[in-house]
Amino acid sequence: MIELRDITKTFSSRQENLLALNAVDLSIDTGEAFGVIGESGAGKSTLLRMVNMLERPDSGTVKVDQTDLTTLSKKELRQEQKQIGMVFQQFNLLNNLTVADNVKLPLTLHDYADPLTLDDVLAFVGLSDKKHSYPQELSGGQKQRVGIARALITRPKLLLCDEPTSALDQNTTEEVVAVLKKAHQEFKMTIVVVTHELPVVKSLCNRAALMEAGEIRQIVKINRSSSEKTIKPYLDRAREVLADD
Amino acid sequence: MTEWLPVYLERLVDFTPRLLESLWETGIMLFFAMIAAVLLGLPVGTLLYMTADGRPMANRLANRILNVLVNAIRSFPFLLLVIAMQPFIRQVYGRATGDPIAASFPMVVIAIALYARFVEQSLMEVPKGITETAQSMGATNRQLVFKFLYVEARSSLVIGFTTAVISFVSYSTIMGVVGGGGIGDFAIRFGYQRFETDIMYTAIVLIILLVELFQWLGLKLARKLDKR
Numbered sequence: 376m377i378e379l380r381d382i383t384k385t386f387s388s389r390q391e392n393l394l395a396l397n398a399v400d401l402s403i404d405t406g407e408a409f410g411v412i413g414e415s416g417a418g419k420s421t422l423l424r425m426v427n428m429l430e431r432p433d434s435g436t437v438k439v440d441q442t443d444l445t446t447l448s449k450k451e452l453r454q455e456q457k458q459i460g461m462v463f464q465q466f467n468l469l470n471n472l473t474v475a476d477n478v479k480l481p482l483t484l485h486d487y488a489d490p491l492t493l494d495d496v497l498a499f500v501g502l503s504d505k506k507h508s509y510p511q512e513l514s515g516g517q518k519q520r521v522g523i524a525r526a527l528i529t530r531p532k533l534l535l536c537d538e539p540t541s542a543l544d545q546n547t548t549e550e551v552v553a554v555l556k557k558a559h560q561e562f563k564m565t566i567v568v569v570t571h572e573l574p575v576v577k578s579l580c581n582r583a584a585l586m587e588a589g590e591i592r593q594i595v596k597i598n599r600s601s602s603e604k605t606i607k608p609y610l611d612r613a614r615e616v617l618a619d620d
Numbered sequence: 621m622t623e624w625l626p627v628y629l630e631r632l633v634d635f636t637p638r639l640l641e642s643l644w645e646t647g648i649m650l651f652f653a654m655i656a657a658v659l660l661g662l663p664v665g666t667l668l669y670m671t672a673d674g675r676p677m678a679n680r681l682a683n684r685i686l687n688v689l690v691n692a693i694r695s696f697p698f699l700l701l702v703i704a705m706q707p708f709i710r711q712v713y714g715r716a717t718g719d720p721i722a723a724s725f726p727m728v729v730i731a732i733a734l735y736a737r738f739v740e741q742s743l744m745e746v747p748k749g750i751t752e753t754a755q756s757m758g759a760t761n762r763q764l765v766f767k768f769l770y771v772e773a774r775s776s777l778v779i780g781f782t783t784a785v786i787s788f789v790s791y792s793t794i795m796g797v798v799g800g801g802g803i804g805d806f807a808i809r810f811g812y813q814r815f816e817t818d819i820m821y822t823a824i825v826l827i828i829l830l831v832e833l834f835q836w837l838g839l840k841l842a843r844k845l846d847k848r
Contacts, residue, residue, distance in 0.1 A: 456755070461757075465747075471775075472771060484757055484759050
């Protein structure tokens with residue numbers, strides 16, 4: 376599904392050249408839920424942004440379904456991008472639009488053969504009652520679920536998540552992870568999640584790449600059986616952690 | 621003590637036709653300036669934003685040219701701009717003096733340059749993530765501008781427009797030098813030059829009320845549009 380070959384990317388500023396990605400190779404299969412783990416500055420977000428060409432590599436090829444995105448014209452690229460959904464750390468909702476208008480936004484940019492309906496996708500993320508609200512009236516977790524609904528409404532073949540839970544507290548994180556997991560099961564798209572939060576990858580992904588200093592150090596298979604822990608309410612967990620000695 | 625009042629009212633009634641006429645002239649000049657700000661200032665400001673380094677239509681040459689033009693117009697002392705444009709206005713309009721439409725040409729030029737800067741500033745306030753989101757969805761630049769940037773910047777665009785219009789009122793008071801008329805010209809000619817101080821202050825109070833009205837309308841609309 377995704378084939379990254381020999382990707383190198385340098386960010387230049389006046390002071391220094393930062394090597395963000397150093398000859399990275401990566402293959403991700405169709406239908407896989409793939410995690411990219413690393414500390415901040417490891418290059419994981421840059422890697423993710425290569426997959427939909429928000430960032431262009433200095434060298435190397437980015438293939439999605441056999442198409443090398445680096446060689447496409449702008450118009451051809453937009454046709455590929457319309458099939459790739461993206462979820463952002465800061466949600467990136469339009470604050471002047473209602474939840475409904477935010478979610479429908481991608482459908483106003485392109486024609487889609489078989490999109491989900493607004494009501495279905497809002498029900499799917501559990502926000503049917505917030506249809507006419509503005510983002511400012513929502514909690515962080517709700518905003519991110521709107522972001523996910525906006526990505527899902529087009530039935531993307533590929534869903535990219537850039538630190539989807541990093542702006543959220545732990546309980547909300549679990550709520551968002553649960554929605555992503557459900558989306559993966561129901562719509563069978565390929566998911567790539569970039570995060571520094573290990574539990575997110577543990578509960579969502581089949582495989583994960585560990586990144587450091589612009590390179591992939593290792594790719595691990597995730598053992599899911601031990602990860603099915605129950606979600607405890609915040610206060611219970613706080614009591615556990617704080618009273619623990 | 622109140623003896624001056626009937627005198628003043630009588631003079632006011634005498635001057636009212638002239639006063640209304642000059643308000644009408646101001647209205648004409650403001651009308652053309654506002655139309656130009658929206659139809660041309662908005663696109664120029666958007667291009668200033670979009671062609672800057674690191675933006676979707678980054679183009680150093682185009683950005684430099686637009687910047688130099690806008691700066692040149694804005695740094696031109698307005699009175700000299702009015703005079704410098706006389707030959708041009710005479711060419712395209714037939715006459716350069718003595719009517720508010722001829723006087724609108726320099727107003728249009730300053731309106732475009734001034735509002736373009738306000739638009740650029742408003743767009744800079746939109747978080748970068750919004751542009752990225754549009755690009756990740758495969759939006760064209762036109763879609764990015766109309767469906768993302770203008771939507772998020774709309775209340776700021778309205779506030780900038782309000783500030784611009786208030787500057788237009790101020791600029792319009794100069795147009796008396798080429799016979800463009802207007803309420804400012806009225807205050808100077810009848811009030812200052814003929815020592816009719818009460819009439820001068822009447823005109824000035826009218827200008828203040830006009831500005832208050834624009835400010836109030838602008839803020840009200842901006843607040844209504846702002847859901848952030």
